[in-house]
Amino acid sequence: MGMELNAIMELDRVIRVLEGGAIESSFSGVYAPEFTVGTDADGQVLAEHEAQMIADVKAQGWELVSGWTGQYGYSGPIMHPSEFIGGALEQHIRETPGYWVAVAVEGDDYEPAAGWALAYRETL
Numbered sequence: 001m002g003m004e005l006n007a008i009m010e011l012d013r014v015i016r017v018l019e020g021g022a023i024e025s026s027f028s029g030v031y032a033p034e035f036t037v038g039t040d041a042d043g044q045v046l047a048e049h050e051a052q053m054i055a056d057v058k059a060q061g062w063e064l065v066s067g068w069t070g071q072y073g074y075s076g077p078i079m080h081p082s083e084f085i086g087g088a089l090e091q092h093i094r095e096t097p098g099y100w101v102a103v104a105v106e107g108d109d110y111e112p113a114a115g116w117a118l119a120y121r122e123t124l
Helices: 047-058 087-094
Strands: 015-017 098-105 115-121
Touching: none
Parallel strands: none
Antiparallel strands: 015 098, 098 115
């Protein structure tokens, strides 16, 4: 199957998955969504902050993918910094043609990154 996706998908590097799982990673004209996520006074991301982040990304033509994190009690789009693209997640990406990108999730008040997220768009 070639190189593992975790090694290919550096933050903000858009890839295109073709039918059959082949990966294109060298092309131009497609850019990762740009966004920040709001936080409360304690630096926590609340549900309303996450909803706004999802809407901001959607307005740019991308969708944040949820349900892949292994964090206890959470199934939203923000992955823990220790998580990676491998196993079932890699298989899902390779089986889903379109554009994919891993993006850092940073707070709007220069907070440290809350983690990372995976964005997807079927076409341009």
